[in-house]
Amino acid sequence: QVQLQESGPGLVQPSGTLSLTCAVSRGSISINNWWSWVRQPPGKGLEWIGEIYHTGSTNYNPSLRSRVTISLDSSKNHFSLNLGSVTAADTAVYYCARGGIYSSLVDWGQGTLVTVSS
Amino acid sequence: EIVLTQSPDTLSLSPGERATLSCRASQSVNSNYLAWYQQKPGQAPRLLIYGVSSRATGIPDRFSGSGSGTDFTLTISRLEPEDFAVYHCQQYGISPLTFGGGTKVEIK
Numbered sequence: 001q002v003q004l005q006e007s008g009p010g011l012v013q014p015s016g017t018l019s020l021t022c023a024v025s026r027g028s029i030s031i032n033n034w035w036s037w038v039r040q041p042p043g044k045g046l047e048w049i050g051e052i053y054h055t056g057s058t059n060y061n062p063s064l065r066s067r068v069t070i071s072l073d074s075s076k077n078h079f080s081l082n083l084g085s086v087t088a089a090d091t092a093v094y095y096c097a098r099g100g101i102y103s104s105l106v107d108w109g110q111g112t113l114v115t116v117s118s
Numbered sequence: 119e120i121v122l123t124q125s126p127d128t129l130s131l132s133p134g135e136r137a138t139l140s141c142r143a144s145q146s147v148n149s150n151y152l153a154w155y156q157q158k159p160g161q162a163p164r165l166l167i168y169g170v171s172s173r174a175t176g177i178p179d180r181f182s183g184s185g186s187g188t189d190f191t192l193t194i195s196r197l198e199p200e201d202f203a204v205y206h207c208q209q210y211g212i213s214p215l216t217f218g219g220g221t222k223v224e225i226k
Contacts, residue, residue, distance in 0.1 A: 045217055095162055
């Protein structure tokens with residue numbers, strides 16, 4: 001079973017950039033998988049942010065596309081999320097997961113709470 | 119995008135009872151790419167069902183999924199104490215992937 005672990009700042013200033021990394025262990029990020037980011041505002045439902053394939057191809061949620069970049073570093077076996085121009089509405093638990101289009105989200109990280117506040 | 123509507127919002131049941139959760143899609147789900155996840159407080163979601171009716175690894179057979187097109191159901195045949203949680207449906211056949219709002223199964 002692949003294991004995933006999110007890391008990054010827990011507090012981001014409004015209008016700043018949220019940056020998170022997902023480290024993949026017990027498996028290679030370079031195999032035929034999509035890798036996704038999902039978020040969950042406190043007390044609310046799940047929202048898919050976007051995904052990256054091992055080749056570097058990406059798909060993003062149109063609601064966030066203008067502010068999101070997902071990248072992958074196969075040498076470090078991790079993938080990353082950058083979300084720009086953040087506001088309080090971006091406060092959420094952010095999860096990384098293995099899976100995406102045509103593949104359910106089989107493995108999940110434990111999640112990391114990111115708060116947008118000054 | 120495909121909008122998924124789950125009902126009811128909350129289901130109050132006793133251990134041993136049968137739980138029936140509904141997920142309705144705004145348009146037909148592509149090739150039955152429909153999954154169900156269980157989420158407990160403070161934890162990440164866990165995959166229960168994929169492809170409408172296939173149980174994920176390690177999921178007990180009291181969990182079953184059914185449906186097609188736009189109407190899907192998750193059934194828990196006999197609730198165990200550890201089954202009280204929030205359940206989310208998700209479609210992963212058309213981008214953007216989308217989730218339902220969740221159904222909370224609580225102890226009556």
